[in-house]
Amino acid sequence: MTDTDVAPAVPADPPKAPSRIRRRAWIVTALLVVFMMINFADKSVLGLAAEEIRQDLGLSASAFGLASSAFFLLFSLSGAAVGLLADRVRSKWLLLIMAVLWSVSQAPLAVGGGLAVLIASRVLLGAAEGPAHPVAQQTTLSWFPNHRRNLPGALIVLGITLGVLVAAPVLTWLINHHGWRSAVAAVALAGVVWTLLWIPFGGEGPYATMSDNDPPAEAASDDGPGTGNGTGTGAGTTGEAQPKMPYRRILATRTWIGVTVGYFSTYWVIAFALVWLPSYLRDGLGYSSAVSTQLLMLFWGLSGILVLGQAGLTGWMMRRGITSRRARGWVGGALLLTSGVSCLVLPVAPAGAVTVVLLIGAFGLAGAMGSIAATTIMELAPANRRGGALGTMNAVVTTAGLIAPTLIGSLVDTHGAEGYRYAVLITGALLLVGGTAAVTLINPDRDARLLSV
Numbered sequence: 001m002t003d004t005d006v007a008p009a010v011p012a013d014p015p016k017a018p019s020r021i022r023r024r025a026w027i028v029t030a031l032l033v034v035f036m037m038i039n040f041a042d043k044s045v046l047g048l049a050a051e052e053i054r055q056d057l058g059l060s061a062s063a064f065g066l067a068s069s070a071f072f073l074l075f076s077l078s079g080a081a082v083g084l085l086a087d088r089v090r091s092k093w094l095l096l097i098m099a100v101l102w103s104v105s106q107a108p109l110a111v112g113g114g115l116a117v118l119i120a121s122r123v124l125l126g127a128a129e130g131p132a133h134p135v136a137q138q139t140t141l142s143w144f145p146n147h148r149r150n151l152p153g154a155l156i157v158l159g160i161t162l163g164v165l166v167a168a169p170v171l172t173w174l175i176n177h178h179g180w181r182s183a184v185a186a187v188a189l190a191g192v193v194w195t196l197l198w199i200p201f202g203g204e205g206p207y208a209t210m211s212d213n214d215p216p217a218e219a220a221s222d223d224g225p226g227t228g229n230g231t232g233t234g235a236g237t238t239g240e241a242q243p244k245m246p247y248r249r250i251l252a253t254r255t256w257i258g259v260t261v262g263y264f265s266t267y268w269v270i271a272f273a274l275v276w277l278p279s280y281l282r283d284g285l286g287y288s289s290a291v292s293t294q295l296l297m298l299f300w301g302l303s304g305i306l307v308l309g310q311a312g313l314t315g316w317m318m319r320r321g322i323t324s325r326r327a328r329g330w331v332g333g334a335l336l337l338t339s340g341v342s343c344l345v346l347p348v349a350p351a352g353a354v355t356v357v358l359l360i361g362a363f364g365l366a367g368a369m370g371s372i373a374a375t376t377i378m379e380l381a382p383a384n385r386r387g388g389a390l391g392t393m394n395a396v397v398t399t400a401g402l403i404a405p406t407l408i409g410s411l412v413d414t415h416g417a418e419g420y421r422y423a424v425l426i427t428g429a430l431l432l433v434g435g436t437a438a439v440t441l442i443n444p445d446r447d448a449r450l451l452s453v
Helices: 019-048 050-057 061-070 075-085 091-111 115-129 132-141 150-178 180-201 247-251 254-275 277-284 289-319 324-348 353-364 366-380 383-397 399-415 418-441 444-452
Strands: none
Touching: 019 050, 019 061, 019 091, 019 115, 019 132, 019 150, 019 180, 019 254, 019 277, 050 061, 050 115, 050 180, 050 277, 061 115, 061 399, 075 115, 075 132, 075 383, 075 399, 091 115, 091 132, 091 180, 132 150, 132 366, 132 383, 150 180, 150 289, 150 366, 247 254, 247 383, 254 277, 254 324, 254 353, 254 366, 254 383, 254 399, 254 418, 254 444, 277 289, 277 418, 289 324, 289 353, 289 366, 324 353, 324 366, 324 418, 324 444, 353 366, 353 418, 366 383, 366 418, 366 444, 383 399, 399 418
């Protein structure tokens, strides 16, 4: 073990937060899990209703792929901008504004309109949802010290899985019985309900502007000094402001680059799964609509179990002094590499049980990297630069959502069902690159020390 592999010591008996803070921390975490569930229910509507929307609006696969990619037109830009803003403005209000805009953006589409309304709705929705994951992670993890962040970080990622699992049967039923616009109305209404709950119960935690090694202070009221205010001052328990490190130093670290490349490949898989996987299962692999829905729920369910399993494994490793390089970088990289190999083998595998296993490997293993990416950046970046570091990472990563749906739609239009095979091979190659970057570059212990010099 080299000196760069030596993990910072974890206290044998770390100070415990007051019970009121612990209770509030899990309430906020639960609300933000639901927040991410709604977020991905919004995203999944188009994939679940792909055939109905294309028939109703008379769209080709390329036009539908373009409409799906429109969601990501401003997604990345808003993710970066609001991420930087989150170092200066309280994340409680940023999350509230996002949820309100989700509902507002989908209301016109729920009522009527054609392709133009569909694209406009998705562009505005994408702009409002772009910062959702990094700001939700930043807010959740502000309630926990570094060695306790793996589970809450994984739960936020689990919200993605739960959102799809809940949305798939409910929205499919609405689409089949009341039309696809009723499904859009349902997710818009869910955003309104969440907003009403977040106003009294949401907020930032004591680690929002504190060092990870400081004991948590008693949380005060929303406007009081005991709770992180998101102003970016970085004040700790002593009240002294931390120097504001240039963002470029953080973004130039091997860890930030490795996390971003690895997470990009994960988001490519997510975009593929949300927009085209239902169609791939039906048209590319020949499964019926009912079996396709069951397989989708199986993929997302196992992905959620894996996210929790990864959090438990990583937390166990870190509590025993194993470095983040191994506990986060190597674990996440191994999952991406396995997912990539599954994608590359899938097109030549015989039909049947082998195909199902490879589908699970290809689309179910990569999701844990979302949790690893957030907790790694929170460990790497100073408190007053976490929002910008997370937001910029998310902006780069989510360009995969802009590219993947359009590219896959073009491949399907050009090559028919064979286009899905090319899409899966491209996905596999990207996952191998992402996994290699995670294993070789991620080392937050080392890079945090270099940043502190």
